[in-house]
Amino acid sequence: MAVYNLLRDGAVHIVFGGNRYNVKVTPELTFSQTFAEAAYEVKTLHEQTKMFQGTTITKANPANFSFEVHLTKEKDESIVLDLLTDYESNSGGEQLKSFDLYFVTEESTFKVEGCIVTDGEFNLSKEKPLSLKVSGQGKKLTRVGNASAINSIGTLQSASATRTPLKALLDVEVGGSDVTNLVTATLNVQNNINWTPYETLQNSLSVTDASNAMYPSNYTINNRVVSGNITQFLTSDNSSTFQTFNTNTSVAVKTLDNGSTFFNANLSNCMFTKRSNPSEVFTQTFDYRLVTSPADLGSIITY
Numbered sequence: 558m559a560v561y562n563l564l565r566d567g568a569v570h571i572v573f574g575g576n577r578y579n580v581k582v583t584p585e586l587t588f589s590q591t592f593a594e595a596a597y598e599v600k601t602l603h604e605q606t607k608m609f610q611g612t613t614i615t616k617a618n619p620a621n622f623s624f625e626v627h628l629t630k631e632k633d634e635s636i637v638l639d640l641l642t643d644y645e646s647n648s649g650g651e652q653l654k655s656f657d658l659y660f661v662t663e664e665s666t667f668k669v670e671g672c673i674v675t676d677g678e679f680n681l682s683k684e685k686p687l688s689l690k691v692s693g694q695g696k697k698l699t700r701v702g703n704a705s706a707i708n709s710i711g712t713l714q715s716a717s718a719t720r721t722p723l724k725a726l727l728d729v730e731v732g733g734s735d736v737t738n739l740v741t742a743t744l745n746v747q748n749n750i751n752w753t754p755y756e757t758l759q760n761s762l763s764v765t766d767a768s769n770a771m772y773p774s775n776y777t778i779n780n781r782v783v784s785g786n787i788t789q790f791l792t793s794d795n796s797s798t799f800q801t802f803n804t805n806t807s808v809a810v811k812t813l814d815n816g817s818t819f820f821n822a823n824l825s826n827c828m829f830t831k832r833s834n835p836s837e838v839f840t841q842t843f844d845y846r847l848v849t850s851p852a853d854l855g856s857i858i859t860y
Contacts, residue, residue, distance in 0.1 A: 562662040569624055570659040570707055571636055577711030578636045581720060583625040585690060588660055588669055590620035590698035592770065615761040616771035619752055620669045622658055623692035625680075628820060628860055631717035634689075635860070641677040641691055641746055642855040650852065651778065653748055658695065659707055666706040671696035673776065677746040679820075686722035687812055687820060694750070697772045723814055729787050730809040731829070731843060738790035740840055742810050744822050746858070747782040783824065783847040783854070785810065791839040799841065802830045808845050820860040825849065 564586060571578045596610040626634040645652045658669040672695040680688040729736040753775040764770050787810075789795060808827045812820040829845040851857055 560664040562664050564662075566663050568661045570661060570710075571640070571656055572659065572711040573636065573640065573654065573656040575711055577707075577713045578633075579713065579716060580624075580626055580634055580637060583627070583688070585623070585625040586660075587624075588620065588622040588658070588667065588698065590669075590695075591618050592616070592767070593618055613761075614770070615764040616756050617697065617767075617773075619694040619773045620672075620696065620698040621692070621694055622669055622672065623690065625688055625690040627720070627722040628687045628689055630721035630723060630814070630819075631719060632860065633716050633720070637674075637689060637691060638677075638858070638860065639855060641674045641689075641748075642858055643853070653750075653778065659701075659710065661704055661707045663704055665700050666702050666704060667698065668701045669695035669698050671773075673748065673750060675748045675750060679744040679822075681725045681727060681742050681744065681810070681812065683725060683727065683741070685724070687725045688722075693748075694752075694773075696774060723812070723819060725820075726813045728809075728811040728813055728818075730807070730811075731787065731845075732803070732806045736787055736789050736843075737794050738792050740788040740790060742785060742787045744785040744810050744858075745783070746854070747784075749779040749781070750776045751779050752776045781850075781854075783822075783858075785845060787843040787845065788834070788840050789842075791833065791841045795841075798831070800831055800833065802828070804828045805848070808843075808847075822858045824857060 569580045569582045571580055592614050593616050595613045599611045600607045626637050640654050643654050644650050645654055653673050656672050658672045660667040672693055674691050674693040676692045678690045727742055729739055729742050752773045755773055756771050760771050806827055808824045810822040811818050824847050826849040827845045828848050829843045832842050834840045
């Protein structure tokens with residue numbers, strides 16, 4: 558009897574530096590890779606009835622993945638934040654941390670190798686547990702064996718016996734002052750990369766199937782963006798700052814747990830523009846962006 562691969566039975570493992578982390582994720586999980594097809598005309602002057610195009614397939618597009626983790630009190634998922642924010646230690650600030658990602662079901666173990674996190678979105682909604690959704694790209698997606706194959710990969714790191722998600726109790730400051738009448742806030746980290754061209758005529762001639770197709774191998778960082786928005790009710794307390802902007806100010810987005818800071822994005826040099834939102838109850842929104850280049854982004858976005 559066939560054994561099916563079910564998402565609800567799956568597990569996510571991250572392997573970085575020889576260590577393996579079994580990361581607990583939400584059902585917001587995807588991974589895939591496609592091959593690039595090149596169509597060509599076969600119709601000729603002497604063979605006018607050949608209406609359908611031929612094809613060649615010699616390379617794969619970068620693999621894609623996404624998943625979401627709750628940022629819990631135990632901080633077992635801190636590896637995910639590190640991979641979003643940190644550079645490789647010996648890259649001189651030119652390469653992000655690269656890792657292998659494994660998806661394990663009851664039947665199979667799938668691997669995306671050479672992964673880079675390209676986007677991280679923090680869910681700071683007051684009604685939901687604090688979470689981080691990441692997406693990114695990798696070099697190659699393969700099935701490496703059955704479910705037990707994961708047991709021989711990396712050194713499994715111990716995890717806490719409990720998991721305690723926390724709802725986001727927001728505390729936001731701009732220019733060192735509390736944002737009053739706060740509605741919501743968002744924070745996003747983008748790592749924009751370009752894969753180095755990897756298709757060559759010589760290699761394409763030897764491609765016969767997926768096992769020897771051409772796959773991405775190297776990349777460069779185009780730029781990095783830390784940005785978000787902060788929305789507050791427009792009241793008599795803050796109407797004097799209606800429709801303003803600033804090109805050099807601080808933004809701090811925090812969540813509190815029992816009065817103590819839990820999550821903290823302490824962004825020292827930011828710009829923002831303010832826009833109004835007329836509705837049943839008027840609000841105004843700061844759209845902010847970090848404008849300096851910190852050497853260690855992981856030291857200013859912490860939990």
